[in-house]
Amino acid sequence: MxxxxxxxxxxxxxxxxxxxxxxxxxxxxxxxxxxxxxxxxxxxxxxxxxxxxxxxxxxxxxxxxxxxxxxxxxxxxxxxxxxxxxxxxxxxxxxxxxxxxxxxxxxxxxxxxxxxxxxxxxxxxxxxTEPVHIFEDITKPRRESSVSAWVNIIYGCNERCSYCVVPNTRGVEQSRTPEAIKAEIEELARQGYKEITLLGQNIDAYGRDLPGTTETGRHKHTLTDLLYFIHDVEGIERIRFATSHPRYFTERLIKACHELPKVCEHFHIPFQSGDNEVLKAMKRGYTHERYRDIINKIRGYMPHAAISADAIVGFPGETEEQFENTLRLVEDIGFDQLNTAAYSPRPQTPAAEWENQLSEEVKGDRLARLNHLVSVKAAERSQRYLGKIEQVLVEDVNPKDATQVVGRTDGNRLTFFAGDINQLKGKIVPVKITQVRAFSLTGEALTLVEA
Ligand code: SF4
Structure with missing residues (x-):
């Protein structure tokens, strides 16, 4: 029925x-x-x-x-x-x-x-709910935006972060083949999409489960190789990817992002905590020094790259001093955007069983202090756009002002400017930035570049 x-x-x-x-x-x-x-x-x-x-x-x-x-x-x-x-x-x-x-x-x-x-x-x-092998997608996703689309390249996650339910719920890593991914992107380009974001819970693991090694013994299929492989799909103007894992992030990938013009200079690399002991308890497999090193390398190649991340405060046992190490990292790096969360114990995860849980009050206080710092730093970072010309890919009408359109810069900052959505949707428009806020910008369109 x-x-x-x-x-x-x-x-x-x-x-x-x-x-x-x-x-x-x-x-x-x-x-x-x-x-x-x-x-x-x-x-x-x-x-x-x-x-x-x-x-x-x-x-x-x-x-x-x-x-x-x-x-x-x-x-x-x-x-x-x-x-x-x-x-x-x-x-x-x-x-x-x-x-x-x-x-x-x-x-x-x-x-x-x-x-x-x-x-x-x-x-x-x-x-x-039983585990299945994910066969190649034959479905046609209905995309929410007609400009920018997500493309899954790897499902599941083999990490075992002690707070995370994903390995239980999404199963082991399964990479799609480069050919299938490229075919999907070509289809998206035919449908008029201009931007794609490659997706995976731990995107740097891409290709580990696919067969083949190179002459030097490394996996033949990596995210870096995939970026080169899909880069030239005609019609696609911008390529992004998420979510990166600091443990696997390579200099080869940074170089590729620098070299490939369509890959946006925007990196989303969660650090979760700025304290090495907490990182160890989280089973993240890197230190804050390694994280800082990655960001320094990115900025060495691309000084203006936008950096965003995720962070958790109030992880079980986190001391005030350890939390301050997170604040220090945020202060030192200056993120363009940071998704923050107070730790909340999730069923069937190791950290949920520990006895050293912090009170809601302590978690709430730390979250508020971190969020305050994040918006101060993001506002500082926004200043670098003032008076500059940014290339904005127009996505939609400004929901609060129909005379304006909204799009994103290469660095993923939301940007508003006066214009007609019927003419501008899907176009990349040079915009002179006249106002900056912590997480968004306003500007004026210069000459229109045909997309
Ligand atoms: S936090 Fe990310 S990397 Fe860690 S287990 Fe969860 S999905 Fe995997």
């Missing part, structure tokens, strides 16, 4: 990998003849693509599910799907809490949504 009202809604929590999976699932649902609706109360298929990194995201899912379960009792014609990391982690437990759910599916199953739904429509309640 399929739904009579053929509308779907997807709510996505968490990281870019989840967003990319949601786009894939949306593509599948549209191929099945469903249309997107913004209002979940009008949808007959609702997908919650969940994240278990933060507890509050998990709680939100339960509250949304509770509301929709009630609606299902009243209206009947409703299929409830829970995908993503909470689904993988909780599996059948979720059904005990919310028996109205029709389908529970781990992230590795995103490409199979249609066949799983077929089983649901045949009257089954399905839990799909």
């Amino acid at each position: 399929t739904n009579s009202n053929r509308r779907y809604n997807i709510t996505t929590f968490g990281c870019q990998m989840n967003k990319a999976d949601s786009e894939r699932m949306a593509g599948i649902l549209e191929t099945m003849g469903y249309d997107f609706t913004e209002d979940p109360n009008e949808a007959s298929i609702i997908v919650y693509n969940t994240c278990s990194i933060r507890d509050n995201a998990e709680q939100k899912v339960y509250s949304y599910l509770g509301k929709q379960a009630k609606r299902k009792h009243k209206e009947g014609d409703l299929t409830l799907v829970v995908a993503g990391c909470v689904a993988q982690q909780e599996g059948e437990q979720l059904l005990r809490r919310v028996p109205e759910i029709d389908l529970i599916m781990g992230p590795q199953h995103a490409n199979r949504l249609d066949s799983l739904l077929d089983q649901v429509f045949a009257g089954n309640q399905i839990v799909a």
